[in-house]
Amino acid sequence: MKRREFIGLIGGASVTWPVAVRAQELPIIGLLGANSSSTQASWTEAFVERLHELGWIAGSTVAIEARWAEGRSERYVEIAAEFVRMKVAVIVTSGGSAVLAAKRSTSDIPIIFATAGDPVANGLVASLARPGGNATGLSIQSPELAGKRLELLLELLPGLRRFAFMVNVNNPSTPAEVSEVQAAARKLGLEIDKLEIRRAEDIQQVLASLKDDVSALYVQPEPLTTSNGPQIGALAQAARLPTMYGNDANVRVGGLMSYAPRFSDLWRRAADYVDKILRGAKPADLPVEQPTKFDLVINLKTAKALGITVPLGLLARADEVIE
Known part of the structure; x- marks a missing residue:
């Protein structure tokens, strides 16, 4: 499937792959979009593009299920619970509230946050160098x-x-x-x-x-x-x-x-985390990183x-x- 076709698909409430594809039991990435699909389209495109570069091709080597909360915090819990029922391999999201909702839903499924304010103060990780638990990613905290x-x-x-x-x-x-x-x-x-x-x-x-x-x-x-x-x-x-x-x-x-x-860069780097998780790394061992481009x-x-x-x-x- 071409990247442009995939971007068109994730604009909806969800992405559902054909039965033949799902039968292959591909690892599933659960994308909890805290914003609307249109708002973060360029960020999501950067994420998918980087996954493709790393060998994770939607519909071929990985399946992606996307849900959009559109800034409504009550949707974070609903979406996270759905991903837990689906037994996704990793949950990818952004923003402290969405990450906290995901963490409350599961202590086992790895969670990657493309952006978070102060992940230590918010209880998302134990420390930036040694996150512990099942979440890690990129902090945009910068006083x-x-x-x-x-x-x-x-x-x-x-x-x-x-x-x-x-x-x-x-x-x-x-x-x-x-x-x-x-x-x-x-x-x-x-x-x-x-x-x-x-x-x-x-x-x-x-x-x-x-x-x-x-x-x-x-x-x-x-x-x-x-x-x-x-x-x-x-x-x-x-x-x-x-x-x-x-x-x-x-x-x-x-x-x-x-x-x-640069949020598109942060989402690209989130794809690097996902790549490591899908290849066997543990979130607890992956340090939280900071932005490098503004x-x-x-x-x-x-x-x-x-x-x-x-x-x-x-x-x-x-x-x-x-x-």
């Missing part, structure tokens, strides 16, 4: 990222004094992220309005409650905000609010700017819609400009 994002916002908006910070209070990574952003804001002399959400229906309400002196919106990078990127982008534009994100997916659907680890992405269409002129120096440093 300096909050400061870097706020510095970029200040470069774009020199008069910025107060910004809103949208967080999902149900995400286990939120307390650490809030502390990092608050510390960075104090250092830069900025004030914060924290916007707490728990579900998609809260987004419009919290944005409608913003005070007049809020000049920008900083959005926590996590599945609920990522899956609802189009809604957040549209509402922010209507409120004339420049936005800063922690992943590029939101910028591609109307956000203004992101500075973040991207600044700017959406000039959004900047134009907001009436913002992006400084040439900022554009020159951008890894990608969407026009």
Whole structure:
């Protein structure tokens, strides 16, 4: 099966291989997509492409079952339980809440996380060097990222004094992220309005409650905000609010700017972990790794819609400009 054909298949709720293929009892990779299939399409494509390079070809040497939670935390438990019943060889997912749901569902099936905030603090692993247990993968914990994002916002908006910070209070990574952003804001002399959400229906309400002196919106990078990127982008534009994100997916659907680890690279590296697991390695023995590539992405269409002129120096440093 060609890679492009496979990518088309995983856009649905699941991937079901022909009886003849399943009869071969291929190892099954359970892909628990915390976001929507369209939101993380480029990341998933990078994952599948790397698997192919390593000899794991969908429908030939491995089967892949994909399910999409679309940022709804209750779906994590349902999907993880389904994968346990299917006796998949490995579960691949991202984000602390999804990984925790998978870990609560099984202590035996290996779990690989393509991204996680602070896996030690969240109880996903015992330590970065020696994870222990059945989970390992890639951590995107990096306290300096909050400061870097706020510095970029200040470069774009020199008069910025107060910004809103949208967080999902149900995400286990939120307390650490809030502390990092608050510390960075104090250092830069900025004030914060924290916007707490728990579900998609809260987004419009919290944005409608913003005070007049809020000049920008900083959005926590996590599945609920990522899956609802189009809604957040549209509402922010209507409120004339420049936005800063922690992943590029939101910028591609109307956000203004992101500075973040290169998520497609993290998903490629997650495939390396899966390769080792399928060849007999144990998650407990595979150290948690950190990002090595970071991207600044700017959406000039959004900047134009907001009436913002992006400084040439900022554009020159951008890894990608969407026009």
